[in-house]
Amino acid sequence: MKVLVAVKRVVDYNVKVRVKADNTGVDLANVKMSMNPFCEIAVEEAVRLKEKGVATEIVAVSVGPTAAQEQLRTALALGCDRAILVESSEELNSLAIAKLLKAVVDKEQPQLVILGKQAIDSDNNQTGQMLAALSGYAQGTFASEVAVDGERVKVTREIDGGLQTVDLKLPAIVTTDLRLNEPRYASLPNIMKAKKKPLETVKPDDLGVSTSSTIKTLKVESPAARKGGIKVKSVDELVDKLKNEAKVI
Amino acid sequence: MTTLVIAEHNNAELIASTLNTVAAAKAIGGDIDVLVAGEGCQAVADAAAKIEGVSKVLLADNAAYAHQLPENMGLLIAELGKNYSHILASASTNGKNYMPRVAALLDVDQISEISAVEGADTFVRPIYAGNAMATVQSSASIKVITVRSTGFDPVAAEGGSASVENVSSAQDAGVSSFVGEELAKSDRPELAGAKIVISGGRGMQNGENFEMLYKLADKIGAAVGASRAAVDAGFVPNDMQVGQTGKIVAPNLYVAVGISGAIQHLAGMKDSKVIVAINKDEEAPIFQVADYGLVGDLFELIPELESKI
Numbered sequence: 001m002k003v004l005v006a007v008k009r010v011v012d013y014n015v016k017v018r019v020k021a022d023n024t025g026v027d028l029a030n031v032k033m034s035m036n037p038f039c040e041i042a043v044e045e046a047v048r049l050k051e052k053g054v055a056t057e058i059v060a061v062s063v064g065p066t067a068a069q070e071q072l073r074t075a076l077a078l079g080c081d082r083a084i085l086v087e088s089s090e091e092l093n094s095l096a097i098a099k100l101l102k103a104v105v106d107k108e109q110p111q112l113v114i115l116g117k118q119a120i121d122s123d124n125n126q127t128g129q130m131l132a133a134l135s136g137y138a139q140g141t142f143a144s145e146v147a148v149d150g151e152r153v154k155v156t157r158e159i160d161g162g163l164q165t166v167d168l169k170l171p172a173i174v175t176t177d178l179r180l181n182e183p184r185y186a187s188l189p190n191i192m193k194a195k196k197k198p199l200e201t202v203k204p205d206d207l208g209v210s211t212s213s214t215i216k217t218l219k220v221e222s223p224a225a226r227k228g229g230i231k232v233k234s235v236d237e238l239v240d241k242l243k244n245e246a247k248v249i
Numbered sequence: 250m251t252t253l254v255i256a257e258h259n260n261a262e263l264i265a266s267t268l269n270t271v272a273a274a275k276a277i278g279g280d281i282d283v284l285v286a287g288e289g290c291q292a293v294a295d296a297a298a299k300i301e302g303v304s305k306v307l308l309a310d311n312a313a314y315a316h317q318l319p320e321n322m323g324l325l326i327a328e329l330g331k332n333y334s335h336i337l338a339s340a341s342t343n344g345k346n347y348m349p350r351v352a353a354l355l356d357v358d359q360i361s362e363i364s365a366v367e368g369a370d371t372f373v374r375p376i377y378a379g380n381a382m383a384t385v386q387s388s389a390s391i392k393v394i395t396v397r398s399t400g401f402d403p404v405a406a407e408g409g410s411a412s413v414e415n416v417s418s419a420q421d422a423g424v425s426s427f428v429g430e431e432l433a434k435s436d437r438p439e440l441a442g443a444k445i446v447i448s449g450g451r452g453m454q455n456g457e458n459f460e461m462l463y464k465l466a467d468k469i470g471a472a473v474g475a476s477r478a479a480v481d482a483g484f485v486p487n488d489m490q491v492g493q494t495g496k497i498v499a500p501n502l503y504v505a506v507g508i509s510g511a512i513q514h515l516a517g518m519k520d521s522k523v524i525v526a527i528n529k530d531e532e533a534p535i536f537q538v539a540d541y542g543l544v545g546d547l548f549e550l551i552p553e554l555e556s557k558i
Contacts, residue, residue, distance in 0.1 A: 016512065017377045026381050095358045123376055124361045129319065129349035138320050138424035141346050154428065159342040162488050165428040178494055179487060214389040215358045221382050229540035235553045238543050246523045248502040249469055249558065
């Protein structure tokens with residue numbers, strides 16, 4: 001079966017981001033960018049499905065700027081067969097991205113689409129669910145285990161109280177949680193080979209999708225800073241402070 | 250202007266975060282209706298009718314909604330939601346699961362995890378793991394929103410007298426089914442709503458050592474959380490994880506034991522009123538946000554703390 005994996009280019013998770021002085025957003029100039037960690041897990045899961053003989057072809061797709069080709073090359077180096085970049089320099093909302101992905105799904109007809117559960121920049125946690133709704137497919141979000149069995153897939157999900165297992169009819173959408181797997185590293189020979197794999201570029205207009213949005217960001221600010229605390233010398237002092245100064249116990 | 254709040258429940262009782270979501274609806278203004286969708290959940294609807302400020306409770310009691318499968322919940326909420334200006338749910342794993350589906354079916358953008366309401370169309374939400382706060386304005390005809398519970402003080406669970414109306418609709422998309430679940434059992438308070446949270450990290454070294462935290466927690470009525478490192482190492486189950494990808498907590502007192510304080514962990518707890526860090530590494534980033542820091546060996550300090558508290 002064919003598997004489609006969506007990946008996003010985001011600020012590297014170790015970067016401490018700074019809000020721009022004019023409060024229009026976060027300063028991304030000269031900041032290290034990487035593949036969103038949840039998307040890496042999605043790619044890894046797809047590659048494992050191929051290694052198990054379940055998947056026959058893996059198509060990686062990204063919606064983003066020209067530079068997102070880097071992340072698609074990474075996905076190819078990790079084992080994806082070909083890539084599609086839906087090129088857009090604007091910052092798009094989840095619904096627009098879901099509509100673009102829906103157009104790609106219509107064209108490619110994958111049996112399974114794997115996405116990360118959220119991007120660590122916008123923290124929306126929406127795209128997979130929206131794509132599922134638009135295609136009318138079932139969804140297995142926050143997956144920590146995925147088992148394809150014929151025409152169905154069993155997904156174990158991380159929920160507030162523990163774990164839940166659902167059975168979905170294929171084609172279906174799965175979004176990954178951190179515990180689904182541990183992504184591999186791309187080896188140098190694979191990185192070299194990835195340069196020869198096909199990467200197709202399309203524009204939102206080519207897909208006939210309007211990317212207009214009803215959400216406007218008015219401002220972006222730094223969160224209220226916590227004032228520096230103190231170090232206490234002993235447990236007695238800590239208990240005393242908590243009881244008499246902070247009055248929390 | 251009327252807001253539809255989707256009740257968070259387990260078919261037997263209403264979950265407290267619903268009260269925080271109603272508080273967010275109250276901040277938006279206008280009437281508030283609550284939808285209780287589940288199976289055998291009359292008691293939940295009765296409880297929802299008593300919530301302060303609620304005008305009407307819609308009860309959709311049907312096997313299709315027993316486990317709140319998003320394929321069915323999405324169809325139901327999108328159908329009922331057409332008559333509302335705002336649709337709100339708690340940013341729990343349930344709310345996060347079905348609300349984007351509702352938004353896509355209604356062809357509107359969704360706003361995730363708001364932590365403040367500035368007006369009927371303007372909201373504040375954290376981005377970049379809480380390292381920036383975005384103020385967003387929505388011109389969508391129906392505003393579909395999930396609410397971060399720790400951003401809103403709950404409304405009173407008693408005092409209201411709303412009517413309960415049955416919804417006959419039974420939406421079954423027929424593409425998914427519930428197989429089973431494994432719920433962690435605990436007598437301690439629920440993590441997200443606890444007044445005191447004690448969390449352990451990699452420094453705990455193994456699962457048995459968490460007993461020390463449980464003993465301390467039981468003594469002061471606290472919930473026990475964990476960092477991702479502790480969960481990945483198998484010390485504790487994943488539903489105890491606090492952070493960007495786990496639960497967001499904002500208790501009066503948060504005690505971080507053997508936790509270094511990575512960006513992703515801080516995202517889940519830095520709105521706590523008072524933070525205490527116990528760590529042997531005095532350079533650990535957690536000390537930069539802690540109100541009270543204690544440098545030393547947790548295996549000596551925790552038992553001592555337990556005996557003196």
